[in-house]
Amino acid sequence: MFARTAASALRGSSLRAMSTAAAQRASSSARRSAAVASSLTAAAGLTFYALSQPSLELEGPKTIAGEYKTVTERSFVMLKPDGTSRQLLGKVINRFEEKGYKLVAIKSLVPSEALAKEHYADLAGRPFYPGLVKYITCGVPVIAMVFEGKDVIRQGRRIVGATNPLEADPGSVRGQYAISVGRNLIHASDGFDSATTEIGLWFSDAEIASYKTANEEWVVSDN
Ligand SMILES: Nc1ncnc2c1ncn2[C@@H]1O[C@H](COP(=O)(O)OP(=O)(O)OP(=O)(O)O)[C@@H](O)[C@H]1O
16 A cells, blocks of 8 residues: 555656756655655565465463473473372373473472362362362372473373373373272373463472483484
8 A cells, every 4th residue: 555655656746847846856756755665665575575485483472381382391290199199109200201301390288179179160160070179188198290391281191191091091191090080190281371370370480490301402302
């Protein structure tokens, strides 16, 4: 639109060049208009060039869950009371670490009812919700953890397995160690938004460590 306006101004000014003074004014106005038109054409060309290029991977937002799809991505993982009671913590940490994920926060706590309700707020209307909150707050501690690494959210869900152990891959934690959906041992964030909410709910920034593991390059490099 601006390019068209400038071009028509350019045409108008040539028609008005009757006297010398008028011709000089018209010529200088034409030069200005031509300059505007040329820079607008260049801008339009650049825009066209940018739009015709394959889309670039833009950086995503950085939250307490790091940056999605990068080595800083984080997931909230929680061993539930049945997992603590059955002393499966070592096995769970081992699976994440052997895969190449880094433990950046861990604590043992008996969650308050308010914390358990908030964590499972999206399930508040479900019939099993009261029982779920009672189980999470039963007095046996949960082990709250944050693991970090590329794709840890999606890979973490695979390590954990489907909600119902009957459908969980046999190699997953739930597939190998659980039988009942109400005692499925472990939780892991199911998306970047929930990881952000959950890590923020269970941990402060100060409780999350930033460090390099000795084998990091061997785990993350794409060559
Ligand atoms: N039908 C059910 N009966 C009893 N408990 C259930 C049932 N469905 C889900 N739960 C409990 O509620 C938890 C949360 O359910 P959700 O649907 O969010 O699955 P999930 O995301 O795989 O589990 P989690 O959030 O614990 O990782 C389940 O892990 C399980 O402990």
